[in-house]
Amino acid sequence: MAMPSGGARAKAGRMPDPSSEAFQQRAAGLFALPANGYRRPHPKFPLPRYVVWFTFKDDDGFHREPDDAASAQWNERERDVWNELWRYPQGYAWSRPQYKYLQHMVALYVRQYVLCESSDAKAADRTTLCRYADSIGLTPQGLRLNGWHIVADEKPQARRRSAKIVDFPDPRDEWQSMQE
Template sequence: MRRNSRVGPVMLPAKGREGDPPTWPLPGRMSPAEREAWAQLWATPQAVAWEQMGWTRTVARYCRVMVASEKPDASAAMLAQVTALEDRLGLTPKSMRLLLWQIAVDEVAQKREQSEGARGRIKAVG
């Protein structure tokens, strides 16, 4: 029996990863679109797992390919690469299930939103 085997899901924080994104690890300068995508990617819940596993270069490659794939002249091969990397990085519901990643429910925030919504409805009526 393996001691380090994982039984059950890895819970990722609903609020995502906090703090600045890591330093860009690939050669060359980032384009403005890559800079924006890089910041957005590192604020996701999945980024918590990527950071723990040291996947910075993989995420950077995905970021670069994703931005290139969004151009009108992107090839089918480029789109296929983006899809493959999305699956490896847990960016689709199916890949999150396969990786056993779940986004933790922030119960405190849910209760706060529910109570604020109820107060708004009461004010509208009253």
């Protein structure tokens, strides 16, 4: 009895060759993200403030109290990561109405990212971070799953020609002329 294949997965198969004709045809229908990133105002961090708890033991047993200094530091780090992520090309997509639903997941990614920076992070936390990154388009697989691709915003400026530079013919042009 044959086992079912299980369907498409984020990291299944080889990465496509961007220079192939098949890739170019698929890329025609992709949502283009500007390579220089998103430079407009973005929403405020939507999750409630994170509270870091301090646990201590006294004669009555274990107790927990909020650690205000650590909580402030944690929330500042979340704000910094949030602001940095919105400067990425993906910020342009997250701002579009059809992808607005991803904004909350971006916030969850930020919280998970800050957690993974701490010494308390577990392997499961890091795995969750990778899954969030795929979902919000921060990885090559995530870009592909969301139907996004990053494109250069402006054409490169022509290099100034120096008198010392000697132009050589392009071998592809020579090959084409030999075929005719």
